[in-house]
Amino acid sequence: xxxxxxxxxxxxxxxxxxxxxxxxxxxxxxxxxxxxxxxxxxxxxxxxxxxxxxxxxxxxxxxxxxxxxxxxxxxxxxxxxxxxxxxxxxxxxxxxxxxxxxxxxxxxxxxxxxxxxxxxxxxxxxxxxxxxxxxxxxxxxxxxxxx
Amino acid sequence: xxxxxxxxxxxxxxxxxxxxxxxxxxxxxxxxxxxxxxxxxxxxxxxxxxxxxxxxxxxxxxxxxxxxxxxxxxxxxxxxxxxxxxxxxxxxxxxxxxxxxxxxxxxxxxxxxxxxxxxxxxxxxxxxxxxxxxxxxxxxxxxxxxx
DNA sequence: TTGCACTTGGGAATTCATTTGCATATAGTA
DNA sequence: TACTATATGCAAATGAATTCCCAAGTGCAA
Numbered sequence: 001x002x003x004x005x006x007x008x009x010x011x012x013x014x015x016x017x018x019x020x021x022x023x024x025x026x027x028x029x030x031x032x033x034x035x036x037x038x039x040x041x042x043x044x045x046x047x048x049x050x051x052x053x054x055x056x057x058x059x060x061x062x063x064x065x066x067x068x069x070x071x072x073x074x075x076x077x078x079x080x081x082x083x084x085x086x087x088x089x090x091x092x093x094x095x096x097x098x099x100x101x102x103x104x105x106x107x108x109x110x111x112x113x114x115x116x117x118x119x120x121x122x123x124x125x126x127x128x129x130x131x132x133x134x135x136x137x138x139x140x141x142x143x144x145x146x147x
Numbered sequence: 148x149x150x151x152x153x154x155x156x157x158x159x160x161x162x163x164x165x166x167x168x169x170x171x172x173x174x175x176x177x178x179x180x181x182x183x184x185x186x187x188x189x190x191x192x193x194x195x196x197x198x199x200x201x202x203x204x205x206x207x208x209x210x211x212x213x214x215x216x217x218x219x220x221x222x223x224x225x226x227x228x229x230x231x232x233x234x235x236x237x238x239x240x241x242x243x244x245x246x247x248x249x250x251x252x253x254x255x256x257x258x259x260x261x262x263x264x265x266x267x268x269x270x271x272x273x274x275x276x277x278x279x280x281x282x283x284x285x286x287x288x289x290x291x292x293x294x
Numbered sequence: 295t296t297g298c299a300c301t302t303g304g305g306a307a308t309t310c311a312t313t314t315g316c317a318t319a320t321a322g323t324a
Numbered sequence: 325t326a327c328t329a330t331a332t333g334c335a336a337a338t339g340a341a342t343t344c345c346c347a348a349g350t351g352c353a354a
Binding site for chain 2: 082083084085088101103105106112114115116117118119120121123124125126127128129130131132133134135136137138139140141142143146147
């Protein structure tokens with residue numbers, strides 16, 4: 001199942017074939033999808049991803065987007081982010097691996113990464129409850145939409 | 148999209164005293180649902196609500212649960228809570244009206260209300276972004292499931 | 295108590311995201 | 325370069341949540 005992972009090279013636009021071994025073939029579609037996810041640097045929904053991908057590969061299908069998201073997630077290349085009431089979004093596992101939170105813009109519906117964490121959350125817990133994880137989502141307008 | 152609720156046709160004079168006027172008839176089903184939501188004092192999903200309601204009204208249908216949730220929400224009697232990757236839950240508008248957050252138990256899948264808020268969230272915002280709302284969801288095990 | 299408009303129950307229908315089947319295209323290697 | 329297992333594109337199939345349809349039931353004003 002999970003193959004040992006070799007140290008990363010740089011960005012995944014045209015990575016050494018060996019790094020993606022568990023993923024199977026490096027197709028134009030997969031490379032483009034991964035490049036887009038890396039380039040945008042924000043969590044993307046399957047729909048957003050397909051929209052962006054179509055610009056470079058006009059015939060790429062939604063199925064291919066879904067199939068690759070699944071494969072990339074299984075291979076731990078990307079990570080799913082869920083926002084209340086929204087489709088899941090995906091970002092590079094590398095980004096997801098350091099603790100951060102998200103901002104959802106009500107204007108453009110994009111999700112952005114936020115640095116930092118307020119902490120002090122354990123104090124909210126009732127007695128006897130155990131904390132394993134937490135999610136914080138701020139919402140409002142991003143710079144562009146606020147202007 | 149359902150058509151907007153029409154005003155009562157037959158009866159012209161009707162005491163506008165009640166805050167529930169917009170809700171129409173007080174049926175056994177609606178009373179039971181509202182009573183359950185109030186009694187449980189935690190956000191309930193349509194499924195949970197139906198499960199609980201069936202105990203008192205064995206023949207109550209899912210449709211009725213959904214219809215009433217919609218009506219009660221439109222009438223501002225209850226309020227929807229969304230948790231990432233979960234069905235919406237509903238709690239009394241009265242409870243929802245004072246700022247609080249939620250805990251999702253991974254054992255029993257219940258959602259609980261939490262008191263308080265860590266604050267300091269505005270500091271996470273990038274320059275130019277405006278904050279309208281925020282959501283915090285802690286997850287782990289509730290007292291019962293942790294034991 | 296009566297009458298009827300509003301509700302309900304229950305199943306069918308819808309919605310929407312995601313998955314799958316299959317014929318064709320193609321990456322990677324022999 | 326030729327070959328073959330995989331991946332893709334498209335359309336149809338799923339699956340889960342929610343809504344709709346309509347015959348039958350019922351709250352409530354008179």
